[in-house]
Amino acid sequence: MASINIAGREVELDEDGFMVNPDDWTEDCAKYFSSGEGISELTEDHWKVIHYLRDYYKQFQIAPMIRKLCKETGCSLKYIYELFPSGPAKGSCKLAGLPKPTGCV
Amino acid sequence: MPTYKDMVQPVRASEAEMRKIHIEPVPDDQKCEKAIQYLDEIRKKYRSFVMAMESCVKCGACAENCHTYLGTKDPRNIPTNRAELIRKIYKRYFTLEGRWFGKLVGAEDISLDVIEEWYSYFYQCSQCRRCAMACPFGIDTCEVTFIGRQILHWLGIVPKLHMGVGAAMEKVGNHTGLPKPGIVDTLEFLSEEIMDEFGVEVNFPVDKPNSDILYIPSSADYLLNPYTLMGAGMYFTYIGANWTIPSTVSEAGNFGLLFDQYFTQRHNVTRLLDAAQNLGIKKIVWGECGHGWRAAKMYIPSLADRPVNWPITHIHDEVAYHIRTNQLKLDPNKVDHPTTLHDPCNYTRACDLQENLRTVIKACVADFREMYPNKERTFCCGGGSAILFDDPEMYQRRIQLSAKKAELVRATGVGKDGNGYLCAPCSICKAQLYPMVEEHELGVEVKGLIDLVGKALVWK
Amino acid sequence: MSWFILQVLPYITVTVFTLGILYRLGRWAGARIVHNITLAPFPQNNSQVVGIFATEVIFFRSLFKSDFALWVGAWVMHIALFSVIGGHLMGIYTLGKQFVYIGMSEGLSEAMSSLLGTTFGIVVFFALLYLLFRRMSIQKVKEVTVTSDYLILILLLSIVTAGDIMRLVPSLSMEYAPAKEYVTYLVMLQPIPATAEVLHNVIFVIHLLLVQLLLIIFPFSKLMHILGMFAERWIINRPYTEPAPGLPNVDVPAARAAGLGLPAEGGVE
Numbered sequence: 001m002a003s004i005n006i007a008g009r010e011v012e013l014d015e016d017g018f019m020v021n022p023d024d025w026t027e028d029c030a031k032y033f034s035s036g037e038g039i040s041e042l043t044e045d046h047w048k049v050i051h052y053l054r055d056y057y058k059q060f061q062i063a064p065m066i067r068k069l070c071k072e073t074g075c076s077l078k079y080i081y082e083l084f085p086s087g088p089a090k091g092s093c094k095l096a097g098l099p100k101p102t103g104c105v
Numbered sequence: 106m107p108t109y110k111d112m113v114q115p116v117r118a119s120e121a122e123m124r125k126i127h128i129e130p131v132p133d134d135q136k137c138e139k140a141i142q143y144l145d146e147i148r149k150k151y152r153s154f155v156m157a158m159e160s161c162v163k164c165g166a167c168a169e170n171c172h173t174y175l176g177t178k179d180p181r182n183i184p185t186n187r188a189e190l191i192r193k194i195y196k197r198y199f200t201l202e203g204r205w206f207g208k209l210v211g212a213e214d215i216s217l218d219v220i221e222e223w224y225s226y227f228y229q230c231s232q233c234r235r236c237a238m239a240c241p242f243g244i245d246t247c248e249v250t251f252i253g254r255q256i257l258h259w260l261g262i263v264p265k266l267h268m269g270v271g272a273a274m275e276k277v278g279n280h281t282g283l284p285k286p287g288i289v290d291t292l293e294f295l296s297e298e299i300m301d302e303f304g305v306e307v308n309f310p311v312d313k314p315n316s317d318i319l320y321i322p323s324s325a326d327y328l329l330n331p332y333t334l335m336g337a338g339m340y341f342t343y344i345g346a347n348w349t350i351p352s353t354v355s356e357a358g359n360f361g362l363l364f365d366q367y368f369t370q371r372h373n374v375t376r377l378l379d380a381a382q383n384l385g386i387k388k389i390v391w392g393e394c395g396h397g398w399r400a401a402k403m404y405i406p407s408l409a410d411r412p413v414n415w416p417i418t419h420i421h422d423e424v425a426y427h428i429r430t431n432q433l434k435l436d437p438n439k440v441d442h443p444t445t446l447h448d449p450c451n452y453t454r455a456c457d458l459q460e461n462l463r464t465v466i467k468a469c470v471a472d473f474r475e476m477y478p479n480k481e482r483t484f485c486c487g488g489g490s491a492i493l494f495d496d497p498e499m500y501q502r503r504i505q506l507s508a509k510k511a512e513l514v515r516a517t518g519v520g521k522d523g524n525g526y527l528c529a530p531c532s533i534c535k536a537q538l539y540p541m542v543e544e545h546e547l548g549v550e551v552k553g554l555i556d557l558v559g560k561a562l563v564w565k
Numbered sequence: 566m567s568w569f570i571l572q573v574l575p576y577i578t579v580t581v582f583t584l585g586i587l588y589r590l591g592r593w594a595g596a597r598i599v600h601n602i603t604l605a606p607f608p609q610n611n612s613q614v615v616g617i618f619a620t621e622v623i624f625f626r627s628l629f630k631s632d633f634a635l636w637v638g639a640w641v642m643h644i645a646l647f648s649v650i651g652g653h654l655m656g657i658y659t660l661g662k663q664f665v666y667i668g669m670s671e672g673l674s675e676a677m678s679s680l681l682g683t684t685f686g687i688v689v690f691f692a693l694l695y696l697l698f699r700r701m702s703i704q705k706v707k708e709v710t711v712t713s714d715y716l717i718l719i720l721l722l723s724i725v726t727a728g729d730i731m732r733l734v735p736s737l738s739m740e741y742a743p744a745k746e747y748v749t750y751l752v753m754l755q756p757i758p759a760t761a762e763v764l765h766n767v768i769f770v771i772h773l774l775l776v777q778l779l780l781i782i783f784p785f786s787k788l789m790h791i792l793g794m795f796a797e798r799w800i801i802n803r804p805y806t807e808p809a810p811g812l813p814n815v816d817v818p819a820a821r822a823a824g825l826g827l828p829a830e831g832g833v834e
Contacts, residue, residue: 015116015265016496060287067331068294089328090495102269103280104325104358104394104491104532152596153800159593160793163714164639165706166632180708189709202713202785210786211711237604239631241621241639242794243801245602305826317813345820346812366600387813403601416808426810432817457607457807481605482630564827 006032018093018100022057025097033095038085046083046095048073053096063093063101110218112225113502115494118268123261126271127368130261137215141198143256144191148199153248158195160242161185167246170239172484173229176505184236187226188249194219224262227253229502231489232363232396233450238481250490254364263364266494270360271369278376279324279356285311288352291327292334299335305564307338309350315385316349320420321377321401322392323357323532330535332552333393336559337420343562344427348390351380357394358532362404363490370400374408377401381415389417393553395449395531396490402456421530424558425461428468434563437471442526442550443519444470444557447510447538448483449531465554466528469561474517484509486529488537504544507537511545520548530554567770570777571747572757578777585784586792593796604801617802622794638699642692645685649728652682657748660741683732690725693718717786720779727772737768 003012007028012020017036019025030050034042042050052073056064063069066088070077077088084091089101108114120130131139148155167184168174174182181187189211196203196212203212213219227250237245257263263271273282283291292309299307310316320341326333341348354376361370381389391398398419405413427433446466452458459480467473478484487506494500519525520542527549529538538551608614620626625643628636655663656678664674697718700706731739743762750757763769783789 015119060284060290062281062283062287063328065291065294065328065331067298068291099282100269101328102266102273102282103328104323104493104536105281105328148596150596150599152593152598152796153602155593155596156793156797156800159589160787160790160797162787162790163706163709163711164628164632164635165703165709166628166635168705168709170631174705180705183705183709185709200785202782206713208712209716210713234604237801239627241625241628242790242797243604243621243627244797245604245801248602300828304828306828307826317815339826342826343820344812344815344817345823345825346815390812403603407600418808418810422807422810423812427817434821454605455603457605457805565821565824 004032014100016100019097022097022099025054029097030095037091037094039083039095043083045073045075045079049075049080049083049092050096053092053098057096057098063089063098108498109221109225112222113229113498114221114225115228115264115266115492115499116496117224118263118265120261122265122268122272123263126263126268126275126365128258128261128263131259133217136217136220136260139260140215140220140256141194143259144194145199147252147255148195151248151252153245154252157188157244157246157249158192159200161188161192161244164241166241167236167239170235172233172235172487172509173231173506176487176508177229177502181222181226182229184230184246185244187230188244188246190219190222190226191249191253220257220260220262223253224257227257228264228492228494229506231450231485231487231492231506233485233489234454235450235482235484238454251363251366255366258365264494267360267364267491270491271365274356274360274369274373274376278351278353280358280360281324281328283324283327283355285352288327288350288355292338292350295331295335295338298331299339303339303559303564305339305342307335307342309334309338310348311350312352312384313349314383316347317387318346318348319381319384319386319389319415320348320350320392321357321389322350322355323394323397324355325358325532325536326392327355329539330393330532330553330556332556332559336553336555336557337392339559339562340420340424340555343433343564349384351377351384354380356397357392357401358397358491359400359404360491362396362400366404366408370404371408371410373400374405375410377405378409378411378413386415389415390423391417391419393420393530393532393555395451395533397532398458399451399455419456419458419461420555421458421461421465424555425464428464433468433558435468435558435561436563437467437469437561439561439563440470440526440557442470442524443472443474443522444526444528444552445474445476445514445517445519445549446479446554447476447486447514447527447529447534448479449529449534450483450485450489452531453479453481453483462530462554465558469554469557470526470528474519476513476517478513484513486510486531486534486537487541488533491533493533493536503537504541507541507545510538511541511547514542514547514549515545523548525549526552526557528552528554528557567764568757570770570774571763574774574777575751578780582780582783585781586789589784589789590792593793598800601805602801603803603805606802608802608804610804614802614804618795618798621798635699638692638695642689642696645688645692648685649682649689649725652678652685656682657741657745660745683729686725686729686732690722690729693722693725697722713786717782717788720775724772724775724779727768727775730768731766731772737766739763739766739769 080088193213202210230250232247234247270280359373661675661678664677747763
């Protein structure tokens, strides 16, 4: 486990680079992670997906079904892969400060 | 990061994380001694392990029958050599010939390097048991890697993926960490989706008391496989079943089988039996999950801590039964894609499900093409036993491990026009194949089998 | 030396062989079949299990399917080896008249015994040579081999070579009668007379020495696969009774008649 400094705040990361404590998340974290995920600039659509994930997580303590994510944000799966090259589970969850999905995913 | 002396290794759980799954990691200076102690305890218990240690003649017939060896060409991935990683220690400490003749008979002293070898190679084995089919004696290398992984677990060496699953299971009752509100929300969403797409009213009862049937879906279905849950819901609605999904054990899989058969696997079984008892169930029906079905069908009787009063069947046993008795109206033309079937290893080598899978798929698909070798000689998807690691090194390995399957899928020709279906009725297979059909550019979409049942049902 | 090999060593060999096997079997029996780890094919009853065992033991069915090139060598070698061993037992006991039991004349039986013995002796030799060549030349097999694997093959080849020399070189041959006489002395716990022919045939003494070496290492080597095969299959090939399909309180025709799933306002495609 490692601790890094993001915009003046100490944030703990696990071995996969995911945030250990999702409550520590700020928009700066998303900006910080985006460079490591091969995203040059966070667009409005990026933020739409990130905020939806965070809201869902706050309510249900879990990431939504990918189909639901696509439907609610109006982004096709293909488009989500364009936004987040490592995919909805691993890419967008990381930027949104959600824990890494586990199990057969 | 995840390599050790040129061996690839999955990212491992930290010491704090190991404590979450009740293991106090053994310090390095005690690992060797402890490993021998655990090995000694376990070899006195499992005859399947002893036979694998003592009957091999090193004929090499297993080599070309292992997709891991075929994909990596690493000699330590030949099944008998993989077993040899532990056999050389077994010989050295527990046999006369090993003690007296050492290297001559292939015996070796234990060392931390050997333990690291175990971690690397036992987690490249997908425990598919194809080598046991090939072996003239039926030696089951899967039993060796099960036990190797068990010893590693007791030493405190477990991939982060498996640890996370074990911890999530204990916390909420499934591998993905879905709490009840998340389960209910997803199922309500799927009810709407079914109405939108199929125009059918399907409800997913959760924890409904006095249900007759307990349906155990794979928790990955909630995140990745919507049509698998939808198909099951549509099927149960179609036949008018009084069914429910338990929120306390919404998990067909059981990773305990794969790394800790003592606590983790039994814990899941106990949860299941509790749920069945509390909900007044008459029969348990299993969802699409390969290793989980093996764990349920073959291990619950020997792991249960009380009499098991509920017959347990697979959903495809039931669907096939309803098809054979002409109770389901299915229109195969509704699934208008050339389709092939990937036989999950655990269904066909361990659970005798191969004929029922075919009964179902042939009733649901107009253009069905067999993939060879099939049934009990099927090749693994390359992700078996949940070696679904996604750090860059291990991900590359996964592509190699799926190479054999990709070749076989291509040979069926279903993806020729880019609109094929690859039916893989197992959550691990799905999770492995979703990215792998892209990596190998197979021109197919991965589907579950109950997904196709849902699509093919004729409602009136 | 000959006296030691033929008079003393056999008793040591038999003791080590017997106790060794019992020790090894005890080790297997001490561990249990903990979980049901059956493997395809799925026999429904015990007679099907017997069928699986038989096709595996007699025809090496799994090997036939998984590695045909190996099957050819392995099957031929084992069949010929067992024929040779059977020929030793029957030929020496009946002095070559074993085929009288199936209706041959004594003379024909002796000729038959001699012909089959020599043929299988030569077949075993070449089959073993093939297996040794395979072990040394195919990369994947080389990679799974340790020194003892070669040594066992070489030991078997040496035994067979000594036997074949006695068969093929008239001046070094050994008839059934003196061999039977020798075995009788051993079994009756009587000393072998110094004039006995067996003590003066160097190849025979070497043959016996190597055979005894093989029997001594047998319980401590992979040669135990002969018994291990049965023990392993006893774990993985066994009948399993499936629970019956059919769901409780499900009446599909009634459910369809009631239109379950169909929304009140219609709209199903």
